[in-house]
Every structure is written in structure tokens, then in C-alpha cells.
Amino acid sequence: MDDTDRDDGRGRHGSRRHGSRRHGPATVDGTGLGTGTGLGTGREMTWLGRAARWHPDRVNGPEIHISFAPELDLFVPAPRRAGRTALVTDGASTLGHVVESLGVPLTEVGALLVSGEPVPTAHVPTAGEEVEVRGVRRPQEVPGAPLRFLLDVHLGTLARRLRLLGVDAAYESEDIGDAALAAQSARERRVMLSRDRGLLRRRELWAGAYVYSHQPDEQLRDVLERFAPRLAPWTRCTACNGVLTEADKDEVRERLEHGTRRTYDVFARCTACDRVYWRGAHHSRLDDIVRTALREFGGATA
Ligand SMILES: [Zn+2]
Numbered sequence: 001m002d003d004t005d006r007d008d009g010r011g012r013h014g015s016r017r018h019g020s021r022r023h024g025p026a027t028v029d030g031t032g033l034g035t036g037t038g039l040g041t042g043r044e045m046t047w048l049g050r051a052a053r054w055h056p057d058r059v060n061g062p063e064i065h066i067s068f069a070p071e072l073d074l075f076v077p078a079p080r081r082a083g084r085t086a087l088v089t090d091g092a093s094t095l096g097h098v099v100e101s102l103g104v105p106l107t108e109v110g111a112l113l114v115s116g117e118p119v120p121t122a123h124v125p126t127a128g129e130e131v132e133v134r135g136v137r138r139p140q141e142v143p144g145a146p147l148r149f150l151l152d153v154h155l156g157t158l159a160r161r162l163r164l165l166g167v168d169a170a171y172e173s174e175d176i177g178d179a180a181l182a183a184q185s186a187r188e189r190r191v192m193l194s195r196d197r198g199l200l201r202r203r204e205l206w207a208g209a210y211v212y213s214h215q216p217d218e219q220l221r222d223v224l225e226r227f228a229p230r231l232a233p234w235t236r237c238t239a240c241n242g243v244l245t246e247a248d249k250d251e252v253r254e255r256l257e258h259g260t261r262r263t264y265d266v267f268a269r270c271t272a273c274d275r276v277y278w279r280g281a282h283h284s285r286l287d288d289i290v291r292t293a294l295r296e297f298g299g300a301t302a
Helices: 002-018 042-061 095-099 156-164 177-190 216-227 249-255 258-262 283-298
Strands: 063-068 085-088 107-112 117-118 128-135 150-153 169-171 190-194 208-210 245-248 267-270 277-278
Touching: 095 107, 128 249, 150 156, 150 177, 156 169, 156 283, 177 190, 208 216, 216 283, 249 267
Parallel strands: 063 128, 150 169, 150 190, 190 208
Antiparallel strands: 063 085, 107 117, 107 128, 245 267, 267 277
16 A cells, blocks of 8 residues: 555656646645646656655655545545555645545545544644544534535536525536636635535635535535525525515516416515516426425424
């Protein structure tokens, strides 16, 4: 295992030199070079030179043992699943950096323990330490701001379903890029939801969570179970995330089809985009989503 780690470190340098991956794994070499330091450019040689200089530190670094909670298997390289394994670190990198370098986004880590005692991500491992990496506790609390979300560009269906349930879910169908998303998460104090591990590693994020499934039903259940947001169905615009206000029939009469005027009585209007909503039979699929969510996660607020 130790040899594997050392070789792995060198292998990464090699593959990153030629690689075009958007988000390569960080090195555990303690250089703080991070990703994207002139890869594929004329600066390659400089970078390699630095890597070579630092390499001896890796070889002589302290050996620790590390184990991961089973729910983190998805992120952890196969040989590191199912129990503790040895790992040679560089003696300078933080434990947070070491864990990230093994593929686990820190957004998915609940606690880091050394010999059973919690340590911060800034802890620098020393020789012989027994490190345990736990998953997040559910429901997860996100202190410091009201719970609200920002969804990555590939999560449009999830965004609309959260809004349907009254959960504040910002989303743009246009891809504004990782940097802009991370900045928005920080600025508006929103929990970034994404299936992109690279995005979840960005330091600017206010908070983040990996969305585990491709399937919207499971994605919704995952987020509701993880964060237990207060549910208030039919109070938010599914198109723009604006807050809905009651609208009486006279107010919206001229904008409704004749059949709608006759059949439905519950109307709402979006305070942001002015869309008109009404409750009717054609909403049965949405009713199903609301009913299921309230049954499973509505709790006292249902
Ligand atoms: Zn709206």
C-alpha cells in the first residue's frame, strides 16, 4: 500500500502534466501548487522541476493509517474501502488536503477523528496517527444563514421540485461556470448542490453537498433527508424561485383560459416574474410529489 501511494504520487504528476481533466486530484506533496499551474504550457518544465525538488519529502514523510465511513466508498479508491490502510503523507499537508487528495470532497465529511478525538481539517498528521473519516450527520445543520440552496446547471428538475415544496432553490439553466457559481454561493450564503466534485472543492463555497443520484426522485429524497428544510408547498414560483402571493380571480381573469376561469379557484401570482398559478386536475403529478414529500419529510410542518 505504501509503495502504491508513492507511485501514485508520481503517476499523478505524470498524468496531470498531459492531462486535460477539468479537476485533477490535488497532490499530497505539500507544495501548495494545487491544480492548473500552467499545465500543458511552456511552464511545464518549471512545474516538473518543483515537483522533483519536493519529491524526497513525500518519500520520507510520516506514515499514518486512515479509514473511511462506508458511505464515502463512492469517492474513495477501491483499495481504501473496507477498513484502515496505510498512507505516507508529506508531513506538511493538512488532513483536509490529504482527504481531498484521496478523492473525498470535504462537503461530504462530517468529522475527522485522530485516535477517536475530533480534529479540524487544518490538522497536520504526524507519524503513527490513526485517522477516521466520517460521513456527514443527517440531518445536517448549516449554521450562519437561513437554509437555502444553489443548484448546479445539471440539476434543473431538482431545482423545480424543491421550489414546488417551497424550498429556496436558486438555479440558472445557463452554465455560468464553476467560479461564478462558487462566488454566488458565498455571496448569497447558499448551499451549493452539485454532482461535480471539482466544484465542491472550491474554497469560496459557503457550503456544499454532493448529490448522489442521477434520478430526480432520489435526488429530492436525498436533499430533503440530508438538510430537512422546512416544507411549504405551493408558495414559490417553480420557474424563477420567486415567492408567490395570493391572487383573486378578478385580478388574473383576463390572463386565464375560459375553462380555467370556470373550474379553478385557487390562484397565485409570482411576485418576481408575475406568472399566474392555479390549482387543478392537471397538477396531479405535482400533487403526488408534494404528497410524498410531506409524508416522508413534512414532520410537524406538514
Ligand atoms: Zn416567478
